Amino acid sequence: MKKSLPGVALSALMLMSGSAVAADYKIDTEGQHAFVNFRIQHLGYSWLYGTFKNFEGAFTFDENNPAADKVNVTINTASVDTNHAERDKHLRSKDFLNSAKYPQATFTSTEVEKNADGLNITGNLTLNGVTKPVKLNAKLIGEGKDPWGNERAGFEAQGKIHLKDFNISKDLGPASQDAELIISVEGIRQ
Known part of the structure; x- marks a missing residue:
């Protein structure tokens, strides 16, 4: 019994030290x-x-436990920029983002799963006063220590939303029913 107890303790210690912990x-x-x-x-x-x-x-x-992963983002909808002032003003109007009534859009993840290429992130997007589920396909770009001693991790994600799902009333024709999302974030470990 004495021989097996140190072996069990050593195995448990190795398992604990080898597993990653969720980081914020x-x-x-x-x-x-x-x-x-x-x-x-x-x-x-x-x-x-x-x-x-x-x-x-x-x-x-947490690279080893995607179920522990979470994402929360708040966007100021009036900050939309398409490199054209008049178009941006129209995008802030009731026809699109309705920024005066709904100044913020939010995304809160509800589930994160590994896939062959990275992660599937499912969450609730609230936009124009409507909350709907959205799925993003994300990839880890890299992680590690920066030159100033901070730990960083960076991701790229893509997804799609159907404008009418979020009560966006302006119809620009059949080719313009969906908006594609292209997101790139770098985070500093807290």
């Missing part, structure tokens, strides 16, 4: 290392690209 990260928007972008077809002839300049968020990441 703040999205680095101050250093401009995070982007919430979108694209939508313009009448079926070309792509219109845009971004949200003002947002904040955090995520929890």
Whole structure:
């Protein structure tokens, strides 16, 4: 019995030290290392690209236990920027984002699962006063220590939303019913 007890203790210690622990990260928007972008077809002839300049968020990441992962992001909808002032003003109106009534959009994850290429992140997106589930496909770009001693992790994610699901009333034709999301974030471990 004495011989097996140290072996069990050593095995347990090795298992504990080899497993990763969920870590909390703040999205680095101050250093401009995070982007919430979108694209939508313009009448079926070309792509219109845009971004949200003002947002904040955090995520929890555990490479070995995706069920422990979480994502929370809040976006200032009035910060929409498509590189055209009049179009941006229209996007803030009741026809699209309704920023005066709903100044924030939020995304809160409800489930994270591994897939062959990375992670499936399912969560609730609240936009224009409507909350609907959205799925993002995410990939870990990299993680490690930065030159200033901080631990960082970066991800890229893509997804799609159907505008009418969020009571966006303006109809720009059949090619412009969905907006594609292109998200890139770098987080600093807290």
